[in-house]
Amino acid sequence: MDDSRHRPQEDPVTHEVTNQVPPLTGHDVSADHALLEGLAREGADWATGELRQLGLLAGSAKAQEWGRLANEHPPVLRTHDRYGNRIDEVEFHPAWHELMAVAVESGAHAAPWTSARPGAHVARAAKFFTWSQVEAGHGCPISMTYAAVAALRHSPSLRAEWEPLLASRTYDFGLRPPQDKRGVLAGMAMTEKQGGSDVRANTTRAEPLGDGSFALTGHKWFNSAPMCDVFLVLAQAPGGLSCFLLPRVLPDGTRNAVRLMRLKDKLGNRSNASAEVEYEGAVAFLVGEEGRGVRTIIEMVNMTRLDCVIGSAAGMRYGLAQALHHARHRTAFGRTLAEQPLMRSVLADLALESEAATTLMTRLAGATDRAIRGDAAEGLFRRAALAAAKYWVCKRAPVHAAEALECLGGNGYVEESQMPRLFRESPLNGIWEGSGNVAALDLMRVLAREPEAVEAFFAEVAAAGDRRVADAAERALKTLAGAGEADARRVAEEMTLVLQASLLVRHAPAAVADAFCASRLSGDWGRAFGTLPPGLDLDAILDRAAPA
Incomplete structure (x- = not known):
């Protein structure tokens, strides 16, 4: 019997696939001139070997697949087990655990706190920058674990108990008594429904239990990374708003009375869990002095704010690398995109923004390391500098991501390119740890209350010994002199730009520094990327920025 009618027919050959860009894989993500030079300049060149190993893994197809899977399979909340017992656990895709294990084992979390080696916090910043480019969502618990140690130093007994576990390079996921674990992770819960950034409006109560611990009753509207082992929490104690350490599992193995109500359905950061929680007499321990909770937890916030800058700089570098790679492989009208004059201007402008952010990030990491050491x-x-940078660098990330995405054309708008993931992630660091207005107003408070901080900032700027920078610094000081609250964003912007210019003049090639000063300081720059003034050495800028 002739059954040809029932056999599948071969599709006709309609075309050959050409002029499609190969994936950017098999490269060293850490092979970034601005990053490696900053690492050495800030006293952590001893970590170059470890960083390069991490960078090669970050550029591998295996790690990129982990990032894709973790993002496409977000966490799931399990409030009860099959028997009806309350468990309040969060399940993750295996790819999430791969990302977390690498981050912890590399020391991108709290490891620097137990190191006596100068530059340890710089090395950690460079690793966080590099590995965050694989998938940004997992950076949240890594960052908070790092930052929690700073707050715990207000309570020596709690620090002695928890710091070794927080700094451990062993990723040990799962809710168990902390004494039975080889490593733990920390989260943070500050904001409530009625208050948001105004944490003094918090209503969660902390009642003394008589044995030195407290019982917390109330809620948190955002609990970042609720799967962590321990949290720093703000609550109203008899003596006022105070900071507490709240473990998920108590020493006797019982679950603390922390109820995960639901996970947030977020724009981005989808691989990471963010929860609404309620406390039903949850046991917690005072950190620092009663009534001084904001002052205590701000130590943690100041560290996570640094990571907001690092995370934004990492996103810029990722977007730039993808845009450059695409432009060098895609042809249009007889030339590669990278040879087209207008596209070259766009790419060079993106490269300037990325290098300025990375250079500032490494300088802040160096200042952090040296400040911690006295x-x-x-x-x-x-x-x-950190308050200003938190505002401006995080503000630049979304527009940078949008322009980098557009460099890929329609391909960049497709999920498979991973550029939409970058775009959705890009606003978050500007919201975390105080949105743009909060960061700018914090800068104004520093400038008003600590004139010596203003002197230190502008002394750093003046170190460039450059007339362009000096003129811009003078303009920034004039803005600052008559500024009120409504001018806080302008002050933060001008201060960050002049600091970035000073750093680039001192540490970047002349082509980069000249282009940054000519565009960002002179006013001879448009309102979109790709509007650089004429006469700049774009070849040198683009060659330096290209992914290795």
Whole structure:
């Protein structure tokens, strides 16, 4: 019998696939001139080998697949087990655990706190920058674990108990008594429904239990990374708003009375869990002095704010690398996109923004490292510079991501390119740890209350010894002199730009520094990327920025 009618027919050959860009894989993500030079300059060149190993893994197809899977299979909340017992657990795709294990084993979390080696916090920042480019969502618990140690130093007994576990390079997921674990992760819960950034409006109560612990009753509207082992929480104690350490599992193995109500359905950061929680007499321990909770937890916030800058810089680098790679392989009208004059201007502009963010990030990491080790002058500089950078670098990330995505054309708008994931992620660091207005107003408070921080900041700027930078610094000081609250964003913007210019003049090639000063300081720059003034050495800028 002739059954040809029932056999599948071969599709006709309609075309050959050409002029499609190969995936950017098999490269070293850490092979970024601005990053590696900053690592050495800030005293952590001893970590170059470890960083390069991490960078090669970050550029591998295996790691990129972990990132894709973790994002496409978000966490799931399990409030009860099959028998009806309350468990309040969060399940993750195996790819999430791969990302977390690498981050912890590399020391991108709290490992620097137990290291006596100068530059340890810089090395950690470079690793966080590099590995965040695989998938940004998992950086949240890594960042908070790092930052929690700073707050715990207000309570020596809690620090002695928890710091070794937080700094451990062993990823040990699962809710068990902390004494039975080889490593733990920390989260944070500050904001409530009625208050948001105004944490003094919090209503969660902390009642003394008589044995040195407290019982917390209330809620949190955002509990970042609720699967962690321990959290820093703000609550109203008899003596006022205070900071508490709240473990998920108590020493006797019982679950603390923390109820996960639901997970947030977020725009981005989808691989990471964010929860609404309620406390039903949850046991917690006072960190620092009663009634001084904001002052205590701000130590943690100041560290996570640094990671907001690092995360935004990492996103810019990722977007730039993808845009450059695409432009060098895609042809249009007889030339590659990278040879087209207008596209070259766009790419070079993106490269300037990325290098300025990375250079500033490494400088802030260096200041953090030296301040922790007792350098008071670096601490003063950091207080002003970090507040300004948190505002401006995080504000630049979304527009940078949008332009980088557009460089890929329609391909960049397709989920498979991973550029939509970058775009959705890009606003988050500007919201975390105080949105743009909060960061800018924090800068104004520093400038008003700590004139020595202003002096330290502008002394750093003046170190460039450059007339262009000096003129811009003078304009920034004039803005600052008459500024009120409504001017806080302008102050933060001008201060960050002049600091970035100073750093690039001192540490970047002349082509980069000249282009940044000519565009960002002179006013001879449009309102979109790709509007650089004429006469710049774009070849040098683009060659330096290209992914290796």
